[in-house]
Amino acid sequence: MKTLAVTKINKIRNAKRASYDENTIHTILDQGLIAHVAFSHDGDPICLPMVYGRIDDKIYIHGAKATRMFKQLKQGIPACLNVTLVDGLVLARSAFHHSMNFRSVNIHGTAHLVEDEDEKYDALVAITDHMMPGRWDECRDMTKKEANATSVIALTIEQAAAKCRSGMPVDDDEDYALDHWAGIVPITTQFGEAINDDQLRDGIPVSPSIEKITGPTR
Amino acid sequence: MKTLAVTKINKIRNAKRASYDENTIHTILDQGLIAHVAFSHDGDPICLPMVYGRIDDKIYIHGAKATRMFKQLKQGIPACLNVTLVDGLVLARSAFHHSMNFRSVNIHGTAHLVEDEDEKYDALVAITDHMMPGRWDECRDMTKKEANATSVIALTIEQAAAKCRSGMPVDDDEDYALDHWAGIVPITTQFGEAINDDQLRDGIPVSPSIEKITGPTR
Incomplete structure (x- = not known):
């Protein structure tokens, strides 16, 4: 078990909710679906939702080379990536x-463009398989043109921390005698049944990666 | 129906996914549970998940006065707030x-501290009732000490835009003849049954606001 160094930028003020344990951080990242990525553009903060993938201590995001975000991030600028899982009210x-139960990770660091072709390929696999494990192998092969049109940006999970809350509300001592209802309402995110593309050719069954997380296709 | 002005900062590159319609933007904001707020701190971008509330064309977030975030934001610095609803793979x-179906709103603007006591009170009601409509009136009254410990920050929904994707994948023309399964997997976020606080006094039923969105408490 590895614990990340606590520095000025990743230190969480509320110590009892903080964790710098790498396993905890990786587990939250692996369970999320989208990350929010913040960076500065002409002095203004920008915050965008992104799909992502993880390999070891690297988080990868991808996008079209032409976008504002990737033009900025590939220059090696400071970025902050947050993944939050909401577990309940x-x-x-x-x-x-009042509060929320949640598990959240923040990663601070310098985004850099992935230039190595093998690392870039592995990152694209990781991003696709993060969305749906095993999906990459079910797709047709990536073309050279597609690879060329796509930028991959990496952030190292180093200046990072997890912040989590769980369990019941914590009221003021004297309030426990009151008649107000208190408790939690769990929140879950669920995959529904897969829906065939309108243009799916007849006789093609839903692929194994999708069947694993949902019921049979309608 | 009001349409927001399109400027350099809120313009979305992919025009067919963009909307500047105020109703669309408000509806997405009202359906979200948490926002991600980005701002700059000592030159580094920070991105944090926050609960929020909306009144007309203002978004409010709140927090303890002592936190880094509120110390920064109350100075009237540029901020970016994103709310994203994920609808499917x-x-x-x-x-x-591969893509996601989603509805997302970005708001760019200058965060400012709410100093007016009435506006601050209304904002705190809005934030609580955003989490659970009607909940404010079910709680014990806010104390002066609690109000004093809490900062409320506002952002105006002006430099804002919605970005949405829905529907089936869009493949390259020649790929529709392939044998690969394609389609969508819906994603839904659900409230489970309310769970009583361990220390709830006997005989207190789950309150109406909670019953409205969940089943009876266990």
Whole structure:
């Protein structure tokens, strides 16, 4: 078990919710679907949702070379990536102590363009398989043109931390005697049944990667 | 129906996914649970998940006065707020054309501290009721001490845009003849049944706001 160094930028003020354990951080990242990536553009902060993939201690995002985001990020600028899993509403007796149960990771670092062709290929596999494990091998092969049109940006999971809350509300001592209902409402994200593309050729069954997470296609 | 002005900062490159219609933007904001807020701190971008509320064309976030985020934001610095609803995985015949169905809003602007006491109170109601409509009135009254410990920051929904994708994958023409399965997998976020606080006094039923979105408490 590896613990990341705590520095000024990744230190979480509320120590009891903080974790710098690499396994905890990787597990949250692997369970998320989208990340929010922040960077600065002409002095203005920009925050965009992105799909992503992880290989060891690297997070990869991809996009068309022509986009503002990738033109910026490939220059090696500071970026911040957040993945948040929302687990439930926390309903206290006072509005003040309302909260959410969540597991969240922040990664701070310098985004850099992945130039090595093998690393880039592996990153694209990781991003596709993050969305749906095993999906890359079910697709037709990537063309050279597609690879050329795509940029991959990496961030190292080093200046990072997890912040999590779980469990019941924490009310002021004297409020526990009140008549107000308190508790939690769990939140779950679910995959529904796969829906065939309108133009799917007859007789093509839903592929194994999709069957694994959903029911049979309608 | 009001349409927001398109400027350099809120313009979305992929025009067919963009909307500047205020109703569309408000509807997405009202359906989200958490926002991601980006701002700059000592030159580094920071991106944090926050609960939020909306009143008309203002988005409000709140937090303890002592936090780094609120110390920064109250100075009136540029901020970017994103709310993203993920509706499904879009699985194409090529990995390249994989995508997500989503509805997303970005708001760019200058965060400012809410100093007016009435506006601040209304904002705190909006934030609590955004999480669970009607919940504010079910809580014990806010104390002066709680109000004093809390900062509220506002962002105006002006330099804003929605970006949405829906529907089936769009593959290259020649790929529709291939044998690869393609389609979508819907994603839904669901509230489970409310769970009573361990320390809830006997005989207190789950409150109406919670019953409205979930089943009876266990």
